[in-house]
Amino acid sequence: MLPPAIEIDRIAKRYADHVAVRELSLTVPAGAVYGLLGPNGAGKTTTIRMMLDIIAPDQGSIRLFGHPHNAPGVSDRVGYLPEERGLYRKMQVRRALRFLAALKGVRREVADRRIDAWLDRLELRTPAKDWGAAKVDELSRGMQQKVQFIGTLLHDPDLVILDEPFSGLDPINTQALKDTIVELKRSGKTVIFSTHVMDHAERLCDGVCIIARGEKVLDGSMAQVREEHGGRTVALALDGGSANGVAEVLGDRALVERVDDSNRWFEIELAPGADPQLLLRRLIERGAAIQRFELVQPSLHQIFLQRVGAAPTEVRGDA
Amino acid sequence: MRRFGAVFAREYLERVRTRWFIIATVFGPILLSALIVLPAILGTRAARQTRLGETVILDATGTELGARVAAAIADPSRSEPLTDVRRVTAGGLAQAEAEATAAVMAQDRRGYLVLDERTMAGLTTRYAGRDATSPPMMERLERALSDAVLSLRLENEGLSVDQVESVTRVRPRLQAEQITDRGRGGSGMASFLLAFVVALYLYAAIILYGQNVLRGVMEEKQTRVAEVVLSSVSANTLLAGKVLGVGAVGLTQLLVWTVSGVAIYRLREPLMATMGMSAPAAMTLPDVSLLVWVVYLAYFVLGFLFYAALFAAVGAMVGSEQEAQQAAQPVMLLIVASVVFMQPVLLDPAGGLARTMTTLPFSSPILMPMRLSMVPVPPGELAASLVVLAASCVAALWLSARIYRVGILMYGKRASLREVARWVRYA
Numbered sequence: 001m002l003p004p005a006i007e008i009d010r011i012a013k014r015y016a017d018h019v020a021v022r023e024l025s026l027t028v029p030a031g032a033v034y035g036l037l038g039p040n041g042a043g044k045t046t047t048i049r050m051m052l053d054i055i056a057p058d059q060g061s062i063r064l065f066g067h068p069h070n071a072p073g074v075s076d077r078v079g080y081l082p083e084e085r086g087l088y089r090k091m092q093v094r095r096a097l098r099f100l101a102a103l104k105g106v107r108r109e110v111a112d113r114r115i116d117a118w119l120d121r122l123e124l125r126t127p128a129k130d131w132g133a134a135k136v137d138e139l140s141r142g143m144q145q146k147v148q149f150i151g152t153l154l155h156d157p158d159l160v161i162l163d164e165p166f167s168g169l170d171p172i173n174t175q176a177l178k179d180t181i182v183e184l185k186r187s188g189k190t191v192i193f194s195t196h197v198m199d200h201a202e203r204l205c206d207g208v209c210i211i212a213r214g215e216k217v218l219d220g221s222m223a224q225v226r227e228e229h230g231g232r233t234v235a236l237a238l239d240g241g242s243a244n245g246v247a248e249v250l251g252d253r254a255l256v257e258r259v260d261d262s263n264r265w266f267e268i269e270l271a272p273g274a275d276p277q278l279l280l281r282r283l284i285e286r287g288a289a290i291q292r293f294e295l296v297q298p299s300l301h302q303i304f305l306q307r308v309g310a311a312p313t314e315v316r317g318d319a
Numbered sequence: 320m321r322r323f324g325a326v327f328a329r330e331y332l333e334r335v336r337t338r339w340f341i342i343a344t345v346f347g348p349i350l351l352s353a354l355i356v357l358p359a360i361l362g363t364r365a366a367r368q369t370r371l372g373e374t375v376i377l378d379a380t381g382t383e384l385g386a387r388v389a390a391a392i393a394d395p396s397r398s399e400p401l402t403d404v405r406r407v408t409a410g411g412l413a414q415a416e417a418e419a420t421a422a423v424m425a426q427d428r429r430g431y432l433v434l435d436e437r438t439m440a441g442l443t444t445r446y447a448g449r450d451a452t453s454p455p456m457m458e459r460l461e462r463a464l465s466d467a468v469l470s471l472r473l474e475n476e477g478l479s480v481d482q483v484e485s486v487t488r489v490r491p492r493l494q495a496e497q498i499t500d501r502g503r504g505g506s507g508m509a510s511f512l513l514a515f516v517v518a519l520y521l522y523a524a525i526i527l528y529g530q531n532v533l534r535g536v537m538e539e540k541q542t543r544v545a546e547v548v549l550s551s552v553s554a555n556t557l558l559a560g561k562v563l564g565v566g567a568v569g570l571t572q573l574l575v576w577t578v579s580g581v582a583i584y585r586l587r588e589p590l591m592a593t594m595g596m597s598a599p600a601a602m603t604l605p606d607v608s609l610l611v612w613v614v615y616l617a618y619f620v621l622g623f624l625f626y627a628a629l630f631a632a633v634g635a636m637v638g639s640e641q642e643a644q645q646a647a648q649p650v651m652l653l654i655v656a657s658v659v660f661m662q663p664v665l666l667d668p669a670g671g672l673a674r675t676m677t678t679l680p681f682s683s684p685i686l687m688p689m690r691l692s693m694v695p696v697p698p699g700e701l702a703a704s705l706v707v708l709a710a711s712c713v714a715a716l717w718l719s720a721r722i723y724r725v726g727i728l729m730y731g732k733r734a735s736l737r738e739v740a741r742w743v744r745y746a
Contacts, residue, residue: 054728105322
């Protein structure tokens with residue numbers, strides 16, 4: 001049995017005027033795709049930076065592949081794509097990539113071979129034009145993102161850490177990134193990415209950790225998380241929109257904890273101890289024309305709102 | 320070490336590869352040789368342009384004066400038409416002048432010179448021509464005239480031509496030589512020049528490459544490359560690789576310039592001969608021992624490290640080019656202050672002010688090498704200056720590394736001094 005790719009034990013990071021991360025522990029099994037979810041300013045980036053030994057935690061320990069995260073050679077097995085992306089603007093693309101590979105100890109010939117393969121694969125090198133020979137600032141934003149992504153994977157890392165990888169990507173590149181993440185998982189790599197878009201996490205992740213205000217709200221495998229939150233959510237669709245009486249029923253706090261009106265249907269979170277059958281009866285009594293009434297597994301989005309949305313979130317741009 | 324190598328190599332190669340560096344490195348020596356050769360070329364050109372041979376001399380003195388002046392202003396190296404000497408009577412002078420004026424207007428002649436009794440009396444002589452405003456030509460003409468009048472007068476007093484020749488030949492040329500504790504040490508002018516060049520080079524190099532470090536740090540911060548790099552190397556390694564990489568670029572340039580400068584100096588006579596010029600007055604290089612060169616190098620390296628550390632800290636503190644200019648001002652002020660004190664130190668290189676300024680770490684890298692090339696510096700003072708500078712370097716690098724480690728990951732507005740102080744404490 002492989003040691004977990006990441007084991008974080010009660011780490012914390014305090015700054016002078018706020019606490020970015022407090023007492024955070026989590027475990028990411030090897031070979032998993034793992035989502036680090038949280039609102040802006042929850043401490044995702046700080047957590048990631050601590051994993052990468054870019055900043056040191058005030059307390060706690062981090063182990064990667066069973067070794068302390070700052071042990072020699074460990075960082076060579078990790079690939080990192082930061083949220084704010086950029087490369088040396090005046091540098092030739094190929095040289096910039098070679099430099100990133102050299103930092104990870106990849107030999108020049110190996111690096112060159114991989115760079116060519118990646119440039120071909122991401123269509124940055126075609127018979128008409130070799131963007132590898134261009135300077136970074138001659139590339140479009142989308143192309144620069146691809147180059148940076150290549151830089152993350154050039155040394156064939158066992159653990160790939162992506163901070164908000166989907167932000168700013170067009171649908172085509174988003175799909176390409178999803179495909180690559182799946183492919184990395186198939187070849188036995190561990191991928192952890194942060195996002196606040198629940199849909200991406202829901203589709204890709206084997207496990208998730210939701211953090212807010214620097215603290216872990218929940219974590220576990222996707223199935224486990226949904227299981228824990230199942231049976232309390234009702235999908236309700238009405239014919240002809242909601243009548244007045246329906247709003248009254250849904251506003252009953254003894255029955256309904258929260259309603260998310262998604263226009264075509266309502267996603268209803270039941271109040272603790274409330275009986276879904278009672279809700280159905282009350283709705284019919286009020287003359288609602290029901291198209292759909294279904295006990296569903298809550299979406300990650302719902303779980304997120306339920307667990308995080310209750311309290312106001314601290315919003316800071318730099319955390 | 321491997322990672323330091325990668326950072327160092329990138330910093331070095333990316334800079335050495337730029338067009339700017341290649342141009343500056345190649346053109347530096349060319350500019351230097353131009354500085355040596357150009358005055359000679361210009362001097363020769365100016366002399367050639369005063370083609371006094373094309374002048375008409377209207378001689379109304381009835382003596383040999385016209386012919387003597389003509390011989391004195393003739394350029395022996397050029398086969399110009401001989402100066403036209405016309406003997407005229409006092410009455411025919413007006414007519415001859417009118418003709419000469421017409422010839423000058425028709426561009427047949429450059430001008431004409433009138434010699435008469437007033438010339439012989441040593442009072443005035445008239446010249447009219449197209450180049451009447453050219454000082455070198457008028458100077459030459461005046462000297463030829465006074466020589467000719469003098470020798471003619473001496474001959475009239477009964478001296479022979481040879482006697483006159485030997486009496487009037489006085490061409491003193493001042494050659495100043497520097498004397499130091501170690502004895503004669505080349506020409507004073509050369510020491511002064513070397514001191515000036517060394518100080519100026521150090522000043523320019525420190526500003527240029529120091530700001531290069533600042534821009535490099537700022538670029539990594541702005542483009543957020545720093546974050547990727549820092550996931551592979553420590554902040555200290557990145558800072559060290561950057562500072563030393565940029566410093567190596569400066570050293571490379573210095574090396575190319577020194578080698579080509581010495582080569583040009585050694586080969587100046589054949590070089591100038593191929594251009595058809597005689598070498599300028601031999602200027603002996605000041606007696607600079609190898610040890611002194613090593614000391615120059617030490618000041619360059621330490622001075623660069625000191626200022627590069629400060630500039631790197633500034634780069635890590637700021638978020639934009641404009642902020643950088645503002646924040647770099649205190650550092651620039653330190654360098655400029657050293658230059659302000661250049662003149663007093665040049666004038667009194669052994670005085671109290673010079674001793675103070677060559678001990679303070681911010682000015683010693685520029686002023687000590689200058690002082691050293693002018694006067695001998697007591698070994699104790701030199702050692703003290705080097706120790707102070709080296710210690711300041713360590714302090715600046717330590718401080719800078721702490722600011723850098725935190726600042727490089729802080730995005731947004733420029734950090735206040737209080738925040739920076741906190742970074743230093745916590746890092």
